[in-house]
Amino acid sequence: MVKLEIEHLSKRYWTERNATAVLALSDVSISVGDGEFMAIVGPSGCGKTSLLNIVAGLLPYEEGMVRIDGKRISGPGVDRAVVFQHSSLLPWRTIAGNVRYGMEMQRRFDEAIMRERTDYFIKLVGLTGFERHYPSELSGGMQQRVNLARALAADPAVLLMDEPFAALDAQTREFMQSELLKIWAKARKTVLFITHQINEAVYLADRVAVMSARPGRVKDVFRIPFDRPRTLHLKRDPRFLELEDAIWQLIEEESERLGVVLAPD
Numbered sequence: 367m368v369k370l371e372i373e374h375l376s377k378r379y380w381t382e383r384n385a386t387a388v389l390a391l392s393d394v395s396i397s398v399g400d401g402e403f404m405a406i407v408g409p410s411g412c413g414k415t416s417l418l419n420i421v422a423g424l425l426p427y428e429e430g431m432v433r434i435d436g437k438r439i440s441g442p443g444v445d446r447a448v449v450f451q452h453s454s455l456l457p458w459r460t461i462a463g464n465v466r467y468g469m470e471m472q473r474r475f476d477e478a479i480m481r482e483r484t485d486y487f488i489k490l491v492g493l494t495g496f497e498r499h500y501p502s503e504l505s506g507g508m509q510q511r512v513n514l515a516r517a518l519a520a521d522p523a524v525l526l527m528d529e530p531f532a533a534l535d536a537q538t539r540e541f542m543q544s545e546l547l548k549i550w551a552k553a554r555k556t557v558l559f560i561t562h563q564i565n566e567a568v569y570l571a572d573r574v575a576v577m578s579a580r581p582g583r584v585k586d587v588f589r590i591p592f593d594r595p596r597t598l599h600l601k602r603d604p605r606f607l608e609l610e611d612a613i614w615q616l617i618e619e620e621s622e623r624l625g626v627v628l629a630p631d
C-alpha cells in the first residue's frame with residue numbers, strides 16, 4: 367500500500383522581488399509504501415530539504431502533487447513529524463519539555479503516558495540526566511538527539527528526517543543508526559530519510575533514491591536487498607560496498623558535471 371506519493375513535483379523559489387526564479391526541484395516523482403524506509407541522497411543544494419519541507423507541509427508548492435493516504439498535503443499535520451537538519455528546539459523549554467512538545471501537539475496522550483514516553487525516549491537517545499537542562503546548555507549533537515527523541519515520542523505515521531545525524535560524531539552516529547533501525551523495526555513507520563552519507567542510506571533504507579544536482583530530479587532508485595535485522599557488520603559486506611560504490615559513481619558523475627563537492631563526512 368502506498369503511503370506517500372510525490373508526483374511530478376517542481377519547486378521554484380522566487381527571489382529579488384520576484385524578478386528571478388531558482389528551480390530547486392524539477393519533475394520529482396517518488397512513492398513510498400506504508401512502513402517503507404526510503405532514503406534520499408544527492409549533492410548539496412539539489413533540493414532535498416525543499417522536498418522534505420513540502421512533504422512536511424511547511425513549504426507551499428504549485429506544480430505537481432504530494433499526497434499522504436491519497437489526500438493532498440496542504441499544511442502540517444499530526445500524521446507527520448520532522449527532524450530538521452539543524453536543531454529546532456524551543457529554547458524556553460527544558461529537554462523534557464521539548465520531548466513532550468510533539469506529544470502535546472498530538473493531543474492523544476494522557477499525562478502518565480507522556481511522562482513515561484518522555485523518559486523512555488530521552489533514555490533511548492542517551493540523555494538521561496539532562497531532562498531539566500535547557501537546549502542552550504547542550505552541544506549541537508545532543509540537541510539533535512533531543513530533536514530525534516521529540517519526533518519519535520510523538521509516534522507519527524510518517525517520519526521525515528533531514529540529515530538528522532549529520533552533526534553527530536562518527537560513533538554516536540552509528541549508534542543512532544542502529545537505534546533508529548530497532549525503533550523502526552518495532553513501529554514500522556513510513557520514513558523519508560535524507561542524508562549526505564551513502565553508507566548511512568544503504569544501511570538504513572529499503573530503497574535509496576538518488577537525486578541529481580540542481581534542479582533536483584530523481585536520477586535512479588536503488589532497491590537495498592539486505593535482510594533485516596541489519597547489524598553494523600553489514601557495512602563491511604562486499605555486496606554492501608558494491609552497492610555503495612554504484613551510488614557513489616552516480617552522484618560523482620553529477621557532482622563533476624556541475625563542479626559541486628559532495629561532503630564525504
Ligand SMILES: Nc1ncnc2c1ncn2[C@@H]1O[C@H](COP(=O)(O)OP(=O)(O)OP(=O)(O)O)[C@@H](O)[C@H]1O
Nearest residue numbers: 379381388390409410411412413414415416417580
Ligand atoms: N528560501 C529560499 N529562497 C531561495 N532559494 C532557496 C531557498 N531555499 C532553498 N533555495 C535554493 O534551492 C536549492 C535547493 O535547496 P535545498 O536546501 O532544498 O537543498 P539541499 O539538497 O537540502 O542542500 P544541502 O544538501 O546543502 O542541505 C538551492 O539552490 C538553494 O539555494
Ligand SMILES: [Mg+2]
Nearest residue numbers: 414415416451
Ligand atoms: Mg538540506
